[in-house]
Amino acid sequence: MKSPSEVEEARKTIACVVGARPNFMKIAPVIKELDRRRHFIARLIHTGQHFSPEMSDMFFRDLDMPQPDEYLGVGGGTPVEQTAMVMRALEKSFREHCPDLVLVVGDVTSTMAAAIVAAKMQIPVAHVEAGLRSFDRRMPEEINRIVTDALSDYLFVTEESGIRNLRNEAVQEERIFFVGNVMIDSLLRFRGRAMQSDVLDRWNLRPKSYALVTLHRPSNVDDMTHLRDLACLLKRIAELLPVVFPVHPRTQQRLKDAGLSTEGLILMPPQGYLDFVRLMADARLVATDSGGIQEETTILQVPCLTLRDNTERPVTTEIGTNRLVGTDPDRVFLAVLEVLDRPLQPARVPELWDGNASSRILDILVDKIGK
DSSP states (O other): OOOHHHHHHHOEEEEEEEOSGGGHHHHHHHHHHHHHHOSEEEEEEEOOOSOOHHHHHHHHHHTTOOOOSEEOOOOOSOHHHHHHHHHHHHHHHHHHHOOSEEEEESSSHHHHHHHHHHHHTTOOEEEEEESOOOSOTTSHHHHHHHHHHHHOSEEEESSHHHHHHHHHTTOOGGGEEEOOOHHHHHHHHHHHHHTTOOHHHHTTOOTTSOEEEEOOOHHHHSSHHHHHHHHHHHHHHTTTSOEEEEOOHHHHHHHHHHTOOOTTSEEEOOOOHHHHHHHHHTOSEEEEOOSHHHHHHHHHTOOEEEOSSOOSOTHHHHTSSEEEOOSOHHHHHHHHHHHHHSOOOOOOOOTTOSSOHHHHHHHHHHHHHOO
């Protein structure tokens, strides 16, 4: 019989790589499940791709996450510069700590960079949130998804479209696993705590009486003419109901550069996870260009207008609360009027979005590499 020290020695190491705030809520339930199962040793690596330490710390606290084992401090730069810096830092980390598996989540630069380094070093890769496709390669995230999936050994899929996409790309069936949505694991776990947030009181908001807006994608904020149209649209919506706008630093800088007025809008700094969930849950409607918010509003049963022409999460438009409305101001405004004129309609919950995705992932990893 093995001694406790021998059992500890035999446990395999999983390097969990996270780089930007949107992925914290995806990695948090996986880290919790890894700790609960104790089949593996988890090393949490924060690349620092998102370079606001204060916001990172807030998300770690809100999600009950342990502090990272490594913080690489990559910081800003162009996507290519970030990719190069993350790859160099991760190569050094992987050589030093020799993980048995690299686990990545989502579609940010750090996700792709970690998959490339691991593949070149012959370390198996598991991709959580695999198979999503917008079919728009102008989006940096789409390139990240395609590359990461091509290099991954274990592809953990959130919705049926992901399975279809991977099959169409000739991915072997034995690499594809339909497990559900880890972001929903976090939402369901922390929803009760989020509803105790006083963020509405702090900003003098009444439940179901305001629109919540987020904008950050380059396609929406980098073109000054386009951004000016969107700013005018938001002020037009604000004539109907208050518009709450947590401003992403990138968007704030673009608004400043364009000299655009935001008078009449309720601008606030980026919010922590719990405060933002409360803002979403009590909004009359949400207008966004974010991917994850399309999923969260479907669970929260809040109407979501996605300011894009495509989505990599089609299940949210097929059975959820999400609607693609593009970015034409008149079309978006008409969609807002339609939402406000009709009573709230319940939507179905997508298959396996039940809070147990991380448990299914660990079941598979234990079976495949944990014995």
